[in-house]
Amino acid sequence: MISSLLILTVLLKMEGSLSNVAPEIKSVTRPTSSPKASKRLSDSITNFTVQCANCLKWRFIPTKEKYEQIRETIVEQPFVCKMAHEWRPEITCDVEPDLVKDDGSWRWAIDKPSIPKPPPGWQRILRLRAEGGTKFSDVYYVPPSSGKWLRTTREVERYLSEHPEYIGVTMSQFSFRTPVPSEKNYVRKRLARSSASPDTGEAAMPVAAIPISWIAPDQIEDLQFGEEGSSHVEAPAES
DNA sequence: GCCACCGGTGGC
DNA sequence: GCCACCGGTGGC
Numbered sequence: 001m002i003s004s005l006l007i008l009t010v011l012l013k014m015e016g017s018l019s020n021v022a023p024e025i026k027s028v029t030r031p032t033s034s035p036k037a038s039k040r041l042s043d044s045i046t047n048f049t050v051q052c053a054n055c056l057k058w059r060f061i062p063t064k065e066k067y068e069q070i071r072e073t074i075v076e077q078p079f080v081c082k083m084a085h086e087w088r089p090e091i092t093c094d095v096e097p098d099l100v101k102d103d104g105s106w107r108w109a110i111d112k113p114s115i116p117k118p119p120p121g122w123q124r125i126l127r128l129r130a131e132g133g134t135k136f137s138d139v140y141y142v143p144p145s146s147g148k149w150l151r152t153t154r155e156v157e158r159y160l161s162e163h164p165e166y167i168g169v170t171m172s173q174f175s176f177r178t179p180v181p182s183e184k185n186y187v188r189k190r191l192a193r194s195s196a197s198p199d200t201g202e203a204a205m206p207v208a209a210i211p212i213s214w215i216a217p218d219q220i221e222d223l224q225f226g227e228e229g230s231s232h233v234e235a236p237a238e239s
Numbered sequence: 240g241c242c243a244c245c246g247g248t249g250g251c
Numbered sequence: 252g253c254c255a256c257c258g259g260t261g262g263c
Contacts, residue, residue: 127244134246149243152256176255 044128044137053078055093062087068117068124075113107186109136109179119169125149126178136187139176152176 048067049058059081061067066087070079084091118124121144128137140149141156143163150156156174160166181187 129245133244138244140243154256178254 045126050074050079052081052093054080057081057093057097059084059091060098068115071111071113071115072117073114108182110182111179112175112177115175115177116173119166119173121145122169122173131183131186132188134188135178136181137178139178141174 045064048061048064050061050067050070051058059079061070070083081091081093081095115124118141123142125140125142126137127140129135138151140151142149143159143166148159150159153171153174153176157171160169160171
């Protein structure tokens with residue numbers, strides 16, 4: 001099997017096309033009377049695509065739940081266009097991908113395979129950080145019937161031990177792995193731990209701001225709709 | 240006061 | 252270099 005077939009891609013929709021702004025919630029909010037609750041339960045990811053193992057075209061996945069299901073087993077069961085029949089009966093490997101109008105507001109990240117589906121009723125939420133920060137994103141788990149956001153495996157363990165009603169929920173159902181942004185400069189490089197200049201006592205020079213770097217439209221096209229053998233198909237993080 | 244977001248840092 | 256963990260804090 002060609003390794004690139006295992007790539008999962010998350011299509012990130014950013015609000016505010018030319019400024020360094022925090023991501024806004026766009027389209028996955030669920031109906032609620034509380035704006036605050038709506039925000040808290042929303043992902044900053046609005047679209048999901050997966051590459052067909054046969055034709056290498058990228059297909060949109062209609063729901064986060066379906067995407068999580070495919071991601072969980074994509075190593076053992078690579079995605080193929082035929083699977084899209086469930087929601088798009090007309091999709092075959094011969095059908096061209098849906099085009100995304102590139103208005104400069106889309107961002108891409110390569111997701112990790114084999115992330116388990118969250119336990120029933122739990123939400124796994126990926127929140128993007130602002131460009132130029134020290135990290136790209138954070139993963140949170142939200143238990144059913146609770147607004148508590150769990151940030152680490154330790155917090156999940158503690159929560160489960162304090163809530164024995166979650167019978168059958170195990171730590172193997174949680175993963176805090178995050179996707180990798182396609183834009184190499186999205187995350188600020190960390191300074192070397194001993195890079196300060198202690199002899200002079202001077203503060204480290206501020207790092208020049210990294211210009212906003214958008215994926216050029218042609219690169220986006222290649223990433224999304226790469227022809228077979230496209231050199232722009234990225235290699236997976238692990239082999 | 241709460242919490243979403245962020246940076247720092249230790250471990251690998 | 253990457254990742255997990257967690258404390259700080261600004262905005263609400």
